[in-house]
Amino acid sequence: PVFTGVNRSAIENFSCVIYNVSLMNCTWQAGRDAPGDTQYFLYWQNSKDDDEMECELYIKDENGRNTGCKFQNVTIATEKSYFLVNGSSKDSQIQFYDEYIQLYEIEILTPPLKVAVNCTKDPEGCIITWQPPLTSHVENKNCFQYEISIQNK
Numbered sequence: 001p002v003f004t005g006v007n008r009s010a011i012e013n014f015s016c017v018i019y020n021v022s023l024m025n026c027t028w029q030a031g032r033d034a035p036g037d038t039q040y041f042l043y044w045q046n047s048k049d050d051d052e053m054e055c056e057l058y059i060k061d062e063n064g065r066n067t068g069c070k071f072q073n074v075t076i077a078t079e080k081s082y083f084l085v086n087g088s089s090k091d092s093q094i095q096f097y098d099e100y101i102q103l104y105e106i107e108i109l110t111p112p113l114k115v116a117v118n119c120t121k122d123p124e125g126c127i128i129t130w131q132p133p134l135t136s137h138v139e140n141k142n143c144f145q146y147e148i149s150i151q152n153k
Contacts, residue, residue: 005095011031012031014026014028014097024070024103027067028097038089038092040087041055042054044084052082074136076104078137080102081102082099109133112133
């Protein structure tokens, strides 16, 4: 593609995370050579069957410039999601930034649920049980791997 606009005016350090099952935060930094009045706008498309949507709740810096976005009710699709951040300035054309992201790769899982420890004096010692973490997309609970750290105090 041909990138029109001021060199290094596109955003930098774009990053998204999904947490608490259905919330997503995306953040970025202004392009290092973007004019001071540059404002950025984020659009995303969860899958090719969905409509492209603009961010509903921007995160702003002290100058009122959009530097991130909060999303609610995010569902993780099996295909990659498309993100586009473009910018506008009174004086210059601003380069855009786009990226495809596999949402399950950026999910921060909740802790396992209902962790219980039952210790006896028998040789078996302690039995630890738990339920899988909440997630919107993992149907096979055998996909999870767990690590237990036991510390004697």
